[in-house]
Amino acid sequence: MLSIRAAAPTIHHEAIDWATRVSTNAGTISTTVLRAVSDFCAAANATGASGFRSSIYRLNLFCGGNLSGALVPLYRGPTFGGTVFGGVTDTNVNFVSADFTETGVNGGLKGNAVNKYLRTTTGTSSIPSLLSSHASVSGKEIETSGDVVLFGAWNGGNDFSRFQLDAYRSASSGRSVRIGPLGAVLSSPSSVESHLIGTRTSATNLSLYSSGSLVATETTSRTPISLAGVGPYVFGVNPNNGVATQVSAARLTMYSMGSGLTADQAAAFSAAVAAFNAALGR
Numbered sequence: 001m002l003s004i005r006a007a008a009p010t011i012h013h014e015a016i017d018w019a020t021r022v023s024t025n026a027g028t029i030s031t032t033v034l035r036a037v038s039d040f041c042a043a044a045n046a047t048g049a050s051g052f053r054s055s056i057y058r059l060n061l062f063c064g065g066n067l068s069g070a071l072v073p074l075y076r077g078p079t080f081g082g083t084v085f086g087g088v089t090d091t092n093v094n095f096v097s098a099d100f101t102e103t104g105v106n107g108g109l110k111g112n113a114v115n116k117y118l119r120t121t122t123g124t125s126s127i128p129s130l131l132s133s134h135a136s137v138s139g140k141e142i143e144t145s146g147d148v149v150l151f152g153a154w155n156g157g158n159d160f161s162r163f164q165l166d167a168y169r170s171a172s173s174g175r176s177v178r179i180g181p182l183g184a185v186l187s188s189p190s191s192v193e194s195h196l197i198g199t200r201t202s203a204t205n206l207s208l209y210s211s212g213s214l215v216a217t218e219t220t221s222r223t224p225i226s227l228a229g230v231g232p233y234v235f236g237v238n239p240n241n242g243v244a245t246q247v248s249a250a251r252l253t254m255y256s257m258g259s260g261l262t263a264d265q266a267a268a269f270s271a272a273v274a275a276f277n278a279a280l281g282r
Contacts, residue, residue, distance in 0.1 A: 012041035018074045027069020036279035043272035050268035054078045057258040058122045062109050067100045086122030093117050107282025113249035117235040124163050130224040132260035134199035135165045138273050139252035140192040143167040149246040151255055152237035153230045161225040165198045167248050177208050180224035184208040184216035195270035201260040212270030
């Protein structure tokens with residue numbers, strides 16, 4: 001097993017913290033993966049307009065050697081050593097070890113469109129305001145038809161109380177983000193997303209980014225309703241703390257949630273995710 005302590009002088013401190021937590025949860029860490037996580041952390045903490053670390057409230061890169069390791073998020077709050085949100089791991093619902101591959105072209109966690117999903121255990125109320133918020137995923141084998149959600153929460157009220165990133169929404173004929181009732185929609189989406197970000201930065205700015213590029217916007221004024229303790233699920237939507245609905249069969253390699261992202265931050269974030277996945281060959 002890799003000695004985290006021996007690697008410490010050249011590895012970002014947040015990567016070391018993550019690796020320690022992975023080991024505690026019976027995961028395993030290779031030199032390649034630890035270096036890739038460290039490089040991601042360095043990119044996230046870049047100074048200037050492109051730094052995006054403080055906008056991340058929870059992020060999981062789905063690595064750590066096995067399914068147990070993959071359930072350990074890298075980030076659980078916007079600052080290292082500050083307030084943390086949600087559990088120490090994502091809560092697994094029905095995934096088995098064979099559903100996870102860390103590296104290679106089939107790398108990621110594979111859903112089944114029926115009953116496999118993750119509970120993030122982090123309520124959207126952890127984010128100071130949904131008027132400045134984001135959700136993101138990376139993956140392949142993503143649905144391009146139907147009504148499927150990759151990451152989402154809904155308190156069961158009206159559509160103002162939605163926080164979700166859709167694989168596809170038949171009502172709008174495309175991939176969409178809904179933070180509030182309306183969605184910025186990408187028509188004719190691919191089954192592969194190097195990095196998909198949905199972000200709201202104001203009541204009149206809801207944006208969808210794919211691979212760091214802006215692909216759709218919605219400017220109608222809408223103020224989302226707080227979802228209180230309803231935390232997003234991955235591979236589906238949390239319908240007010242019930243069993244996930246609109247479950248996806250995608251193969252995902254990461255997710256994140258947090259505050260709103262500027263265009264510069266979105267581009268830098270997507271570049272870091274792409275570099276991380278490339279380092280793992282997935």
